[in-house]
Amino acid sequence: MSGDARLWCDRLVRGLGQHEFDVYAFSRSRQQEDEGWIALPPQVNRVRTASLWSADGEGVAYGRRARRRFAEAYGELAAALCAGGAGAAGARAGGVGSAGGAQGARGARGHGGAGVSADGSADGTPKVPAPRSGRGSVDASEGADMCVGAEEDRFCSALYGLAELARDEGGLATALRSETAVQALERACRAPGAPRAAQLARVPDLLAVTAYLERALRPLSLDWYEDDGLGSVDLCHATSGGAAALAGLLAKEFAGVPLLVTEYGVQLRANYLAAAEEYPSAPVRTLLAAFHGRLAAEVYRKATLITPGNTHARRWQERCGADRAKLRTVYPGMEASQFAEVGESTECADPGTLVWVGRIEPGKDLVSLLHAFAEIRKDEPKARLRIVGAPADGAEAATYLAQCRALAAQLFPDEAEGVHAVGDNPVSFEELGAPEVPDLAEAYAAGSVVVLSSVVEGFPIGLVEAMFCGRATVSTDVGAVVEVIGGTGLVVPPRNPRALAEACLALLRDPERRARLGAAARARALELFTVEQNIAAFGSLYLEIVSHCPVRREAVDDTGEPLPFGVPPEAHVPGTWTAASETTTGRSGERRAVEPASARTAPRWVTPTKAGAGAGAGSAAGARAAFVPGEGAL
């Protein structure tokens, strides 16, 4: 679950040893916090965590003046949520988006002893891997709406107003739950021009929205944005939308720290799905959608760069108003070494065996796979199907597995070699770790063709693993499958057993084609989906951002006095600056903070970088030449 996201962030921090990191993490539940901390690499300077699940300790009762300020700002926020929320949401691209509020991070788990700041001066104009911008841009004609609507402006000013209030006066939690907030929300809902659903809001709806906003706005009450916190870094990397991005947004607003947002799964979309589950009431969902939409639009507008994890996420981001010039698709990286042996070996597995690997749940449509296999058996009686995987969590998945087993037993009777041999079913259900399939690589190696029959899929990790193993694959056309496979495997429509069977048969009968496709798939996966490419891409993005948007800070000495000429004027000269000498400032090299705020699917870390002004600008200038976009502050 969130392990993936955490893994990614962890690898990123460990992989980029030349930068210094500060980690700011949100925890989402007590359970997370109880899981303990892990040891950290030396490039991590400090770790700060905050919980999004409990509202402890920030209940400050405001004075009269602060209350008035709060009422004003919250009223504006509510008005911005209601103004044209649904009216404009009808068709406008810019209007709606979501970056979630409440989910927090996985953070608490990933911290340990903070290391010493290692001074790896970010040497050298990096060998920049070609920036993977431009990949898979769909929907070219529908440009992101650049003009910022009035309501959106209103939303931002209200948001920053609340944040400033929290900074000046202390935690917002009490005020956000107060009657003032509910009244402001009611007034906004009843105002003329509010969407119809909002007009119908009842008191329970208002309370639900107030409580939700209180949770979503918890990052505002944190004390992370001071000069010695997020204010001191050179780059803030929010590893998801939602709370983490909100923290990054405030760092940008208060300290001018450039923001890099990575979303592997789009928060807006997740929020829509979660809200549909959680809140049956339409008014609540309307207001929450407006909130997430406005927040996402603001995050995308303020972010220096946005890195979606695949084309699907990218499309959603464009839809929510992200400027296409800021988008760089960075595919998630996966550990390829465990598959190397299988991928490079030339010996062929049992030529008649199909393998399916994954977590067994209804979305994987194993029923369709079994029916397809029945068709295959008509033409290839020797074929076998091995289904490797455990049921996903929940009773539904367990029932589904039982159902699939029953169907398999019904479709395929046990059969034996002769009258004296013990029979066996051509379809086997196995779990990873069993003697036959000790690990993933073995599972993939067991078959000559790997099948993916899902009807719903995000980023198909199993498919990438199969590609690493050099297996020919047949997959259904869902999620990011086509983008991942890119012509190195067969793709059929979902819910079409017959097409699936035809494609499998085609591969089963043609070993040469299998080998060709498998080799191509492995080559493609090694090029696009390795950890190394992921880290390299982020490394170059960091340098790009730091070079384009260096944070200008006054150099101070140890006692906090301003240091005259601490930053030489040459530091700001665009162009190659070779020797980034240590004499210019006390600190050279970059320091970067990661803010892990991981969610279930989306990794969410916030990674601000921090460079000593001189050296940072120096290496930045060096990197600058290599990159294209021109929105830099130079």
Add this chain to the structure above:
Amino acid sequence: MRTQGTEEARTQGTEDAREVVDEAGGSGSSVEVSARTEVRATQRDGRQDRRERRPDGARRRAVDPVKGLMHQHRELCERAIDPLEIAAGLEAHGVTDRTAARFRHRDVFSLAEEMYARVPRAGEPAEPPETRGTPEPRAAWVATALLPGAVCGLAVAGMHALGGNLRLVAGIFGAIAVTAALCVALRHGPLHTPGRTGTATRAWTGWLILYAVCGDGLLAAALAGGPDGPWPLATAPALGLALAVAPAAWCAYLFATKARSRLAVSRGLAELRAAVRPLLLGVFAMFLTVLAILLGLSGAVLGEDAAYAGAGALGALLLLGRLLAAHGAGHVQAAVLGAAAGAEMLALASAFAGRLPGFSVLAVPVEAAVDAGGPGLVPAAACGAAALVLLVHAVRRLACASAHATPEDAS
């Protein structure tokens, strides 16, 4: 194959047209193209078969494919609040841009927009407010609410039955047991407060109850020049108040559930206020009545003066404070309780101070008050005024929606 497909497309509809266009502009490596072509060929064969069997059905579907999709995702479309929600839902059901192309849309978003625009949304069905089943009074808290009354009754009975030193011991143990029972009773059930009760609140409450038991006697003795030896204790108010914990819990429960059900159906905050205020006053009046009856009963049983005014005002004060705290507005409680306790202390202190030579004027107001209404007037006035203040505050504060946010909203 392609010619055939084109002809079909011309006559039959959309799906094959899309495929032909796809194939013509097909991108990707040759491997993929060939694979897809193969697959499609089989698909098309399959479809042809079906078409031969049910030509009408196929044609009808081809005219308006989106309609079928809308039917399939009817619930999603009807409850969606904007097109993006439909898009998210469709994607969760496996619809991709390539599926959308079959419906002649460039992507899922534009397909979702069409579906959102076309779904009949006549008269947004005013969802019936969830009838959140009012939780039945649970045996656990009912039992614990009865506990202080029972323990206090036993203690008082013991004190009456025993004599001398044993009586003192019974009194002390009885006080400890009643305190413990009270803590248990307040920890669960409707009188439970979400936050921790502050030390000040606890201290003032303890003082007020202590005064109700022994304050009047002490004051009278002090004014009479005493106290010489033990002064009479008023056990009837203590017993009455302890017995009143159960009705207090029940009143709080009644108020919470009724207010919540009003909240669930009210359309606006003003409506809610208008509904909750009479409710609060009604519940409060009911509690006062029950308290008066209990005080009278315990006074009659123990053969003491019932001290309706003082104990009644104290009971009202404590209930209101607890109600406010239970609904998350407990911060005023401490100040008001403190004021009442301070007034009582002042009365006692001035009675004693008046004995000092030259300070006799200090005791004049207390003496006047006691002469006018007996020693019970002091707690009655102090607690009554405080209760009135809390009542005004509660009428304003407990009528707010935020006071009735359910725990799951707040967590």
